[in-house]
Amino acid sequence: MSLRSTLPNITLFEDPPAxxxxxxxxxxxxxxxxxxxxxxxxxxxVYAKAEWxxxxxxxxxxxxxxxxxRALLEGELGDGHILLDSTSGxxxxxxxxxxxxxxxxxHLTVPANASRPRLTILRALGAxxxxxxxxxxxxxxxxxxxxxxxxxxxxxxxxxxYSNEANxxxxxxxxxxxxxxxxxxxxxxxxxxxGTTGTLVGSGRFLKxxxxxxxxxxxxxxxxxxxLEGLKHIxxxxxxxxxxxxxxDETIPVSTEQAYAMAVxxxxxxxxxxxxxxxxxxxxxxxxxxxxEAGVVVTLFPDSAMKYLDEPLWREL
Amino acid sequence: xxxxxxxxPLRPYTEGQKEIQINGGTVGxxxxxxxNRYPSLKPHLFDETGSLRPYVNLFLNDEDVRELQGESTPLxxxxxxxxxxxxxxxx
Numbered sequence: 355m356s357l358r359s360t361l362p363n364i365t366l367f368e369d370p371p372a373x374x375x376x377x378x379x380x381x382x383x384x385x386x387x388x389x390x391x392x393x394x395x396x397x398x399x400v401y402a403k404a405e406w407x408x409x410x411x412x413x414x415x416x417x418x419x420x421x422x423x424r425a426l427l428e429g430e431l432g433d434g435h436i437l438l439d440s441t442s443g444x445x446x447x448x449x450x451x452x453x454x455x456x457x458x459x460x461h462l463t464v465p466a467n468a469s470r471p472r473l474t475i476l477r478a479l480g481a482x483x484x485x486x487x488x489x490x491x492x493x494x495x496x497x498x499x500x501x502x503x504x505x506x507x508x509x510x511x512x513x514x515x516y517s518n519e520a521n522x523x524x525x526x527x528x529x530x531x532x533x534x535x536x537x538x539x540x541x542x543x544x545x546x547x548x549g550t551t552g553t554l555v556g557s558g559r560f561l562k563x564x565x566x567x568x569x570x571x572x573x574x575x576x577x578x579x580x581x582l583e584g585l586k587h588i589x590x591x592x593x594x595x596x597x598x599x600x601x602x603d604e605t606i607p608v609s610t611e612q613a614y615a616m617a618v619x620x621x622x623x624x625x626x627x628x629x630x631x632x633x634x635x636x637x638x639x640x641x642x643x644x645x646x647e648a649g650v651v652v653t654l655f656p657d658s659a660m661k662y663l664d665e666p667l668w669r670e671l
Numbered sequence: 672x673x674x675x676x677x678x679x680p681l682r683p684y685t686e687g688q689k690e691i692q693i694n695g696g697t698v699g700x701x702x703x704x705x706x707n708r709y710p711s712l713k714p715h716l717f718d719e720t721g722s723l724r725p726y727v728n729l730f731l732n733d734e735d736v737r738e739l740q741g742e743s744t745p746l747x748x749x750x751x752x753x754x755x756x757x758x759x760x761x762x
Contacts, residue, residue, distance in 0.1 A: 467728065467755045488730075488755045489678040489689075578680035579715045581726025581757045590680050610726050611718075666725050666737065 375455045379415040380528040382407045384536040384652070389623040390616075390640060397648035400639055401537065402632070403529065406658035410451040411444075413529075413656040417552050418448035420524035421513050422456065430511045436461050436482075438503055438510040440495035443472040444584065444657055445515055445550075450479035461510065463499040465491055471661050493592045515550050516594035525556025533557065533652050534564055541565060542646075545639045545653040547573040547585045547631050548605075551597040553654055558601050569603045573638045576607035581614070581667070584631040584656060606641060608634040614667050616640075617659065629657045630667070673750040675705055680756055684712040693752070698729060699742030701752060716754075728755040 387400045394400070405413035425431040437453055439445065440463040453460040460481045464473070467488035476483060484502070486495040496516065503512035515521050533541055544561050546554040558570040575582045578590040588597075588605075610630070617633035620626040628636075632655035639653040659668065672692045677685050685691060686709075695701035702723070706713040716727055729736040730753040736744050746752065 467730075489676055489753065491679060491756045493679065577715055578683070579678070579727065579754075579756055581724075583757050587680065590683065610724070614725070670725075 375409045375452060376419055378409045379419045379452075380408070381532060384533065385624075385626070387620075387624055387636070387639075390619055390636070391643065394643055395647065398643050398646045398651070399649070400643050400651045401653070402626075402636065402639070403533065403652070403654040404626075405654060405656050406628075406660075408448075410448040411657060411660070412448065413553060413654060414444040414448035415452070416524040416528055417515060417518075417521040417550075418445060418452055420520040420527075421515065421518050422449070422452055422458070424518075424520040425511050425513070426456075431458055435511040436509055437513055438462075438499055439513040439515055440464070440486075440492065440499040441515070442468055442492050442495070442583065443476075443661065446476050446481060447472075447479070449513070450476055450481040453481075454479050461502075463495045463502070465495050469661065469664060471664060475661070492586075496592070515552070516592075517596060519596065521550055521552035522556035522559070522596050525553050526560045527556075529553065529654070530557040530560025530564075533561060537650055537652060539565065540650045541568065541652045542649040543569045543571060543639075543642050543651040545571045545573060545635055545642060545651065547582075547635050547654075547656070548588055548597075549584050549586055549631070549656075550594050551586075553656075555596055555598055555601060557654070559598075562601075569642075570601060571638060571642055572602040572605040573608055573635050574605055575634070576609045581610040582608070582630050582634050583662070584629070585634060606638045608637050612637050617667065618671065621659070626655070627659045628655045629659050629662055631656050672748060673701060673746045673752060675701060676751060676753045678754055678756045681712060681715060681754065684715065685709050695746055697742065697746055698731065698736055698744045698752060699723075701746055702729075702742070726757055728757070729753065730755055 383404045384401045385404050391400050408415035436459045438461045446462045449460045463484045463486050465488050466485040486498045503510050561568045575585050575587045578587045613630045613634040616637045635653040639651050643651045675691050675693045693701045694704045
């Protein structure tokens, strides 16, 4: 295969000029994986939504933007209320970025073991932080946020991304339609990791409604203790109330080691330096693709690796 | 004896215990003692070759063991060792 034939068609200046940060949320590129797929027949295509192109650097700009808009429309924010939620990083960065642009104060409960760069970004954007017990993880941070919200109902708008309907609806109204349009309606499989489950539930619902026979595949860590930041091992976690367990056609477990190896391959073979949750999604997308004679497999890469470069996976290469 | 603190996701393998008194002169010995007492915990901490899995984060009195001497880091009786989960779910 010549290099030229592996290059996508590039069109410059096709985007309208941005008016504000909110206009830049979503409409992320759909990138074809061309090299890690070399063993697949040409009739099987694998694509990934490159979510680090969002202004806050991750997929979380979509739900954060939808949650903020809904709360403002319904008058729950904007009257001096502080947006409160629990987060380990990306959702916090999204809230803090968009909140700063809107002049809304943001208060986050964050497990104390969140990496230093993450905490630095959150503080730089002006977020107030309450650090929570690292042993209790993200479920512990959520309990602390809930307690703060109960204690000060007039001070906070408690967004609770795990139960906020605007979370999955953001994906129903943006991610799903984008995938449908960007594949020209050809998508046959959608693969997404489970965290709050918003991506899988929202995009999955939309795509199932519009593509007959679409297969929806969920990705989760293979064990309760894992290194796949942002993903949840559902059997041992608090299950988000927005999750619809009947929606995915199957759930495929991924080990941290598989995802780490894939993260390095994506960096070196595709030029995609992505986070481990993206790498886990790629592991499963390629497994699903390997079973097919023909198909269009789409997955979603939540963020790049830039915030994780101080972690052992990258430091010890 | 030192104390090891167990994160929520691993408590099903330690009969629900959050803090466990542990024997061992180093971090590595303490972990082996823990794994011997709770065999179903072992695959969550160590791989097939017996090496500590790279994403098992250990903190000794609030310091990352990787920044100390890794598994060879000496343990004193009053030390508290923590197994810290990665940040999981709903970034």
